[in-house]
Amino acid sequence: MSNLQISLAIAGGAILAAVVAYNTWTSRKNEPRKPEPEPDSQQAGTDLTDPLARREPGLDAALVDPLEPAQAGAAPAGLGVPLPVPERKPGLDSLIxxxxxxxxxxxxxxxxxxxxxxxxxxxxxxxxxxxxxxxxxxxxxxxxxxxxxxxxxxxxxxxxxxxxxxxxxxxxxxxxxxxxxxxxxxxxxxxxxxxxxxxxxxxxxxxxDHDAQLTFSLRARQAAWSPGYVQQNAARLGFVPGVIPGRMVLPSTVAGLPPMLGLTYDAQAAMADDPEQSALRDISLHLDVPQVPRSEQPFRQLRQVAQALAEAMDGVVTDQNGNLIPDQAMDAIGVDLEQLYDALDSRDLAAGSPQARRLFS
Known part of the structure; x- marks a missing residue:
């Protein structure tokens, strides 16, 4: 074999190796992100006083349906946090x-x-x-x-x-x-x-005139997410699985009240034979304003959760049409919600009250 043939063979092998390496890199880059194993030490150090640090309960904890009142304390279940007394079921009220x-x-x-x-x-x-x-x-x-x-x-x-x-x-x-x-x-x-x-x-x-249901979208910048990756990151912020596939909720701090926030993603991806191969490019965060007490500051929680997930998952926060939501727009929404709360209070239909929860259902 001549020197020229040897040189061409070496060059061809190098090019082939480069192509294989590039294809492998591209394939891995485009794979949906998967959950990472977490050391027990991280869980032990969770600050339960921070609502954005509440962890997912153990597998023996009851699942919470976002359409039903959440079980208070569900997020820190099994971690020694005392549970509040369940709220008494409201009766008939001449107001509504x-x-x-x-x-x-x-x-x-x-x-x-x-x-x-x-x-x-x-x-x-x-x-x-x-x-x-x-x-x-x-x-x-x-x-x-x-x-x-x-x-x-x-x-x-x-x-x-x-x-x-x-x-x-x-x-x-x-x-x-x-x-x-x-x-x-x-x-x-x-x-x-x-x-x-x-x-x-x-x-x-x-x-x-005074109903408000906010929905923010979180969209992936580059690599898509697997359902497990979404669940892991949401669980770090206190979300727990709902009964319906593709849904998670952030439980209220008060027993018997509906969840503070909801998180949804493609149910078909959640029910796939191999969910970790399913690719999610967006998820939704929901706040049903009249259902959650003003004292829980649910919109502040919504903003913090959206920002925390965006940073952790390399995503951006948008409206339902895919438009980025700047801080100024978030501030304006917060001002409007305060006026909405005042109007509900003036009608004895305070957000999160038994009457408001029944009226806005």
Whole structure:
């Protein structure tokens, strides 16, 4: 073999090696980022006083659905943090409910009341409820077996996110309430339909004018993310898995309240046979403003979470149209939200209150 042939063979081998190396580098660069193993020492040093440092619970912790109230303390489960006392389930309220009182000739047992209650707890798209005045505690409550009740009241919600109570729904409410009253030998007193429907429309208009559901997108700058990589980074900030694939939530600090924030990504990627080979280029962060108490400073949390994830995952924060959100825009949103909170407070519908959570649902 001549010197020229040897030189060409060496050059060809070098070029081939370079091409293979480049292809390998490109392939690795374009692979979705995967979660990294974390030493136990990192977890032991987590500061639980910082809401952005709360860790994911152990695998034995209950999953939290973002559509249901979150379990307080879920993020630091198993780490010795005392859990708050669960909030008492709210009852009927004349502020957002039509209420029909029912008088009784005698006392009715909880078992009889439950047997007489309608099978469905809705009138059209509006929640319907029966409450009894407990003879022992003198508190209104949903009838309970073994208890005795000296009066009842039926109620239907005036408005929710499906709209205002209409005449058909009011009529269905009357029919269900009357059937219950007949079964327990009670005399109901129904308010005027036109007045209540008008009240529902006015409340629905106020709710529509003061509803706010914020969504930020986090988009990858370069390499895509695997679902595990997203979960790992979100868990470092206190998010826990939701029941629905592709969803995580940041639990409230108060038991029984809805999650403070939600995080979603492609459900198909989460359910793939090999999720770590799925490539995510964006995720969404959500804040349902009326559902979360103002005292929790949820928008500040949203900004901090978005910024922390962007820095950790090499992403950028955008609106739903892909436009970058500068700090000035974030500040303006914060000012608008403070005005929204004030308006809700003035109507006795403070964000995160039982009434607001029911109205904005």
């Amino acid at each position: 409910d039509v209420i029909a009182p029912m008088t009784l000739e005698g006392v009715v047992s909880g078992d009889a009341a439950l047997a007489a209650s309608p099978h469905t707890r809705r009138a059209g798209s509006k929640p319907f409820a029966i409450e009894g005045l407990n003879e022992s505690t003198q508190h209104w409550e949903t009838p309970v077996p073994g208890q005795r009740y000296g009066a009842f009241q039926a109620g239907v919600q005036l408005a929710n996110r499906t709209g205002a109570l209409n005449e058909i729904e009011f009529s269905e409410f009357v029919m269900k309430a009357q059937a219950f009253a007949d079964a327990v030998n009670a005399l109901p007193e129904f308010p005027d339909m036109l007045h209540e429907v008008a009240r529902g429309r006015e409340l629905d208009q106020f709710a529509s």
